[in-house]
Amino acid sequence: MDAAVDASTSQFELNEDQRAIQEMAEAFAADRVAPNALDWDRNKHFPADVIRETGPLGLGGIYISDDVGGSALGRLDAVLIFEALSRADPAFSSFISIHNMVASMIDRFGSNEQRRRFLPKLTSMEWLASYCLTEPGSGSDAAALKTRAVKGGGDYVLNGVKQFISGAGDSDIYIVMARTSADGPKGISTFVVPKDAPGLSFGANEHKMGWHMQSTRQVIFEDCKVPAQNLLSVEGAGFGIAMAGLDGGRLNIAACSLGGAQSALDKALAYTAERKAFGSKINQFQALQFKLADMETELQAARIFLYAAASKLDRNAPDASKWSAMAKRFVTDIGFNVANDALQLHGGYGYLHDYGIEKLVRDLRVHQILEGTNEIMRVIIARALIGR
Numbered sequence: 330m331d332a333a334v335d336a337s338t339s340q341f342e343l344n345e346d347q348r349a350i351q352e353m354a355e356a357f358a359a360d361r362v363a364p365n366a367l368d369w370d371r372n373k374h375f376p377a378d379v380i381r382e383t384g385p386l387g388l389g390g391i392y393i394s395d396d397v398g399g400s401a402l403g404r405l406d407a408v409l410i411f412e413a414l415s416r417a418d419p420a421f422s423s424f425i426s427i428h429n430m431v432a433s434m435i436d437r438f439g440s441n442e443q444r445r446r447f448l449p450k451l452t453s454m455e456w457l458a459s460y461c462l463t464e465p466g467s468g469s470d471a472a473a474l475k476t477r478a479v480k481g482g483g484d485y486v487l488n489g490v491k492q493f494i495s496g497a498g499d500s501d502i503y504i505v506m507a508r509t510s511a512d513g514p515k516g517i518s519t520f521v522v523p524k525d526a527p528g529l530s531f532g533a534n535e536h537k538m539g540w541h542m543q544s545t546r547q548v549i550f551e552d553c554k555v556p557a558q559n560l561l562s563v564e565g566a567g568f569g570i571a572m573a574g575l576d577g578g579r580l581n582i583a584a585c586s587l588g589g590a591q592s593a594l595d596k597a598l599a600y601t602a603e604r605k606a607f608g609s610k611i612n613q614f615q616a617l618q619f620k621l622a623d624m625e626t627e628l629q630a631a632r633i634f635l636y637a638a639a640s641k642l643d644r645n646a647p648d649a650s651k652w653s654a655m656a657k658r659f660v661t662d663i664g665f666n667v668a669n670d671a672l673q674l675h676g677g678y679g680y681l682h683d684y685g686i687e688k689l690v691r692d693l694r695v696h697q698i699l700e701g702t703n704e705i706m707r708v709i710i711a712r713a714l715i716g717r
């Protein structure tokens with residue numbers, strides 16, 4: 330563990346278990362993820378085998394109950410894990426984050442029968458999971474979704490299209506928000522849809538700026554039959570379930586930005602200590618020293634803020650949602666800026682794939698957009714401050 334991370338975590342007096350969890354995730358990331366991250370990115374390779382290796386380490390169900398194979402850890406523990414993984418590859422870490430978000434929704438809102446049916450295979454990572462909320466016509470305004478689920482006999486029949494779904498086509502389980510009545514957000518229900526459900530198909534893998542190691546596809550429902558036993562909770566509860574999943578998901582995504590940005594700062598420190606211009610190491614120019622000082626300050630502020638927000642969620646604090654939104658907005662903005670500054674400090678070499686910096690900038694950019702854009706985070710924060 331490097332001094333930068335160690336010094337900041339002491340603010341939160343991490344206990345021995347938390348340090349052990351952090352070190353375990355760092356060791357796995359350094360050994361199995363970091364050496365491959367650039368290849369996965371270049372070849373758009375989804376490393377299902379390495380993702381599945383995280384199951385036995387307890388990372389398939391980080392904050393899932395232990396009776397179904399989860400690790401029953403807290404949200405701060407999870408943040409430490411995602412931060413550590415994303416120092417090796419934010420895109421890899423983000424996929425594990427989405428998988429955990431889906432598993433936690435089933436753990437929290439599923440019946441005991443559903444928990445036992447789905448969670449042991451999700452926590453072990455035998456099955457991988459995706460989250461399907463966004464549609465071509467509704468992203469930020471998620472409650473305007475149009476995918477329909479109509480009950481007939483012992484099944485629901487789903488029709489509609491989900492857009493931008495991470496892991497689509499590779500995942501085994503899809504948690505899907507669909508409309509069971511016309512009643513706005515109260516007409517939305519949540520279904521667990523297995524990959525082999527009749528009438529389920531996937532669009533082409535999108536060509537995108539970053540996150541190349543995971544697919545992003547449409548998920549298409551054409552008279553897709555899902556057994557009624559796959560409805561989570563009750564009809565109409567789906568929007569609340571979707572938003573509850575995102576509260577924690579937002580902290581995880583912020584942690585992925587934090588780890589990626591820390592990696593960028595570490596690379597910039599090493600590079601500026603070696604690179605020479607005008608007869609001296611470039612880290613001797615005060616303008617660049619000030620830049621590095623600002624990057625460190627902002628990243629440490631982001632880290633402390635994120636850990637505080639995670640502690641709020643662990644304690645079920647009444648303002649935990651507002652803190653999750655503030656942390657997501659703040660940490661993903663800082664993370665992107667730090668990575669972008671690190672690219673600038675590398676000069677032209679920062680623009681080359683082999684230096685690993687441009688990948689970080691590309692990967693971190695989308696964290697400002699998904700799991701609620703940073704504008705929507707401001708909407709949530711402002712509502713909490715001043716009411717609707």
Ligand SMILES: Cc1cc2nc3c(=O)[nH]c(=O)nc-3n(C[C@H](O)[C@H](O)[C@H](O)COP(=O)(O)OP(=O)(O)OC[C@H]3O[C@@H](n4cnc5c(N)ncnc54)[C@H](O)[C@@H]3O)c2cc1C
Nearest residue numbers: 460461462463467468469493494495698699700701702704
């Ligand atoms: C790589 C990638 C992976 C993704 N993975 C998933 C996934 O796995 N599952 C899933 O369900 N979704 C996923 N998404 C979708 C993502 O969550 C949406 O793209 C995001 O919520 C924004 O929705 P939109 O793209 O429709 O933009 P829009 O909602 O159309 O927004 C366009 C712009 O308007 C702004 N805006 C909208 N409303 C307001 C407002 N009230 N006030 C101020 N500004 C506003 C937005 O902030 C944005 O800048 C993914 C997206 C990407 C790019």
